[in-house]
Amino acid sequence: MTVTRRVTFSAGHRLHNPKFDEQKNREIFGACANASGHGHNYRLEVQVTGPVNAETGMVVNLKEIKQIIEEEVISKVDHKNLNTDVDFMRNVIPTTENLAVKIFEILDSRIGKGLLSRVVLWESENNRAEVCR
DSSP states (O other): OEEEEEEEEEEEEOOOOTTSOHHHHHHHHGGGGOTTOEEEEEEEEEEEEOOOOTTTSOSSOHHHHHHHHIIIIIHHHTTEETTTTOGGGTTSOOOHHHHHHHHHHHHHHHHOTTOEEEEEEESSSSOEEEEEO
16 A cells, blocks of 8 residues: 655756856756756655555655654755755755755654655656656
């Protein structure tokens, strides 16, 4: 059985590799390399998979999953600059792919028991990154 919790947050970032000059950054990242950065309204989906507990009728208590997501992710990224304000993104190019991987790692260690099965991070209606166990 798989259950999903969805949350949203807003954050800004600049896609930029310090190893590249400005021209190469613009060639690779386009407008996303703008020195002032830009922002997104992200949608995060967290899926947990496991057996249904006979006593509770739940795989996990989604209220607890919501609290873990809030404490470990949302409180650290919402209305923040991913390049400068978020410790777990330091020295990481803040692409949706990299952010999704970091979120998966953080939540996996906190949720435990191998229950986290998937994280989907929507950067926009058209772009998303997915990390699966």
